[in-house]
Amino acid sequence: MDNNLNRRKFLQNAAILGSGFAISSFPHFSLASWQDGKPAILGGKKAFTGAGSAWPIFGQVEGDGLQKVLQSGLWGRLNGSVTGNFERAYADLLGAQHVLAVNSGTSALTAIMGALDIGPGDEVIIPPYTFVATYNAVVLNHALPIFVDTDLSSSQIDATKVDAAITTNTRAIMPVHLGGTPVDIDKFIEITKRTGIPFIEDACQAHMAEWRGVKVGNHGLAGAFSFQSSKNLNCGEGGAVVTNDGNFYKACSSFHHQVQEGIDKSFKDRVGTRSTNLRITEFQSSILLSQMTRLQDQVQRRQENAFYLDSLLRTIPGIVPAKQYEGTTRSAYHIYMFRYLKEHFANMSRDQFIKALAAEGLACSPGYGPLNRSEYVQSLAENRHYQKIYGKPRMKQWLESNACPQNDILCGEQAAWFMQNMLLGTRKDMEQIAEAIRKIQKHAAAIKKAV
Numbered sequence: 105m106d107n108n109l110n111r112r113k114f115l116q117n118a119a120i121l122g123s124g125f126a127i128s129s130f131p132h133f134s135l136a137s138w139q140d141g142k143p144a145i146l147g148g149k150k151a152f153t154g155a156g157s158a159w160p161i162f163g164q165v166e167g168d169g170l171q172k173v174l175q176s177g178l179w180g181r182l183n184g185s186v187t188g189n190f191e192r193a194y195a196d197l198l199g200a201q202h203v204l205a206v207n208s209g210t211s212a213l214t215a216i217m218g219a220l221d222i223g224p225g226d227e228v229i230i231p232p233y234t235f236v237a238t239y240n241a242v243v244l245n246h247a248l249p250i251f252v253d254t255d256l257s258s259s260q261i262d263a264t265k266v267d268a269a270i271t272t273n274t275r276a277i278m279p280v281h282l283g284g285t286p287v288d289i290d291k292f293i294e295i296t297k298r299t300g301i302p303f304i305e306d307a308c309q310a311h312m313a314e315w316r317g318v319k320v321g322n323h324g325l326a327g328a329f330s331f332q333s334s335k336n337l338n339c340g341e342g343g344a345v346v347t348n349d350g351n352f353y354k355a356c357s358s359f360h361h362q363v364q365e366g367i368d369k370s371f372k373d374r375v376g377t378r379s380t381n382l383r384i385t386e387f388q389s390s391i392l393l394s395q396m397t398r399l400q401d402q403v404q405r406r407q408e409n410a411f412y413l414d415s416l417l418r419t420i421p422g423i424v425p426a427k428q429y430e431g432t433t434r435s436a437y438h439i440y441m442f443r444y445l446k447e448h449f450a451n452m453s454r455d456q457f458i459k460a461l462a463a464e465g466l467a468c469s470p471g472y473g474p475l476n477r478s479e480y481v482q483s484l485a486e487n488r489h490y491q492k493i494y495g496k497p498r499m500k501q502w503l504e505s506n507a508c509p510q511n512d513i514l515c516g517e518q519a520a521w522f523m524q525n526m527l528l529g530t531r532k533d534m535e536q537i538a539e540a541i542r543k544i545q546k547h548a549a550a551i552k553k554a555v
């Protein structure tokens with residue numbers, strides 16, 4: 105409905121209502137503010153006028169770096185020095201002893217699995233609320249992924265439920281710092297100390313996140329990072345293993361480089377009995393070095409905006425920003441996660457809420473589906489290799505024990521996400537996000553009927 109039509113309709117209604125509702129009796133009334141009060145999905149004006157932020161952000165520095173690699177003719181990491189420079193710079197940034205750059209976040213997880221010699225018969229504990237790569241890294245090794253349910257308040261794996269999932273076959277515990285916010289790391293450190301089972305951080309979304317002032321990736325035996333296009337540090341495709349264990353670094357390096365002589369030339373020993381090629385190129389490392397010149401500012405900006413958005417959204421009943429555990433000194437805010445409680449929105453469904461936000465100019469995602477319930481994951485119970493390795497009864501039992509009721513609630517009706525680049529906008533952008541949600545809440549009953 106265009107503005108003129110709205111205006112005409114309003115004047116008609118005002119006339120019907122009679123003298124008590126004359127425009128002149130509202131001194132501050134303006135057509136614009138009246139329209140602002142109405143959700144865009146019902147014909148009102150969009151609340152969000154900000155541009156957000158395009159992603160990726162790049163310029164001269166990226167171009168110059170790429171040209172330099174191109175002209176050098178040294179395009180692979182075995183020839184050039186750019187990857188080594190990146191690894192040292194990233195290690196310094198994280199305060200870690202060793203960084204091994206690889207060609208994706210999945211490759212980082214794969215190198216870690218390889219260095220741990222994870223294989224058939226082994227179990228690896230993972231969350232059901234994650235990108236499928238976490239699961240794939242386990243299944244590619246014919247190990248059994250064991251799901252531990254989600255803590256609804258944080259959207260992270262529930263650390264208090266990990267002990268119950270440990271068996272004599274558990275070879276690794278691999279939580280994910282989802283959305284760039286740390287899991288309850290102290291509890292994982294305690295578990296790994298008590299049981300001796302390695303704690304691996306899937307930090308693929310958590311560049312620069314901190315737990316008690318120490319960057320994530322440093323708390324377990326190793327951490328995996330992703331530099332895929334959507335991630336907060338991005339070179340299209342890329343990844344890194346971070347560790348403070350020299351021998352484990354050697355094992356990862358050897359695994360990712362066909363058990364050839366060590367990449368850092370300081371060791372020549374073969375480590376392990378399996379390996380592959382997961383090497384990164386100099387072009388990718390060059391972009392990473394360039395992007396790192398922007399990283400600190402972006403981390404700061406996301407955090408400031410997220411804190412401000414938290415303060416605004418906490419005043420709206422039914423909008424619950426994800427809890428961060430005590431010990432979190434910084435989230436990377438790859439995702440701004442919150443829960444939508446429909447009982448505060450006239451029982452309007454989450455889909456309708458997201459549609460209403462889209463009309464306001466805001467991209468909001470319902471987040472991941474329940475991985476443990478997906479056809480892809482469930483079909484593992486029927487896989488002939490798995491049935492041979494574990495036996496049919498065990499695979500049937502595995503399928504039955506995969507239930508994660510809290511995660512079902514989160515995925516099914518509550519989760520809502522804004523992505524990191526929205527947090528690179530202005531303070532006013534944050535105010536407009538809150539304004540859009542307030543409008544939608546006020547008119548929820550009408551939207552529920554109309555959409």
Ligand SMILES: *Cc1c(COP(=O)(O)O)cnc(C)c1O
Pocket residue numbers: 208209210211234235237238280306308309329330331332341342343
């Ligand atoms: C992105 C991501 C990965 C995989 O990284 P790629 O670089 O895409 O291979 C793994 N785990 C999580 C949680 C991720 O978000």
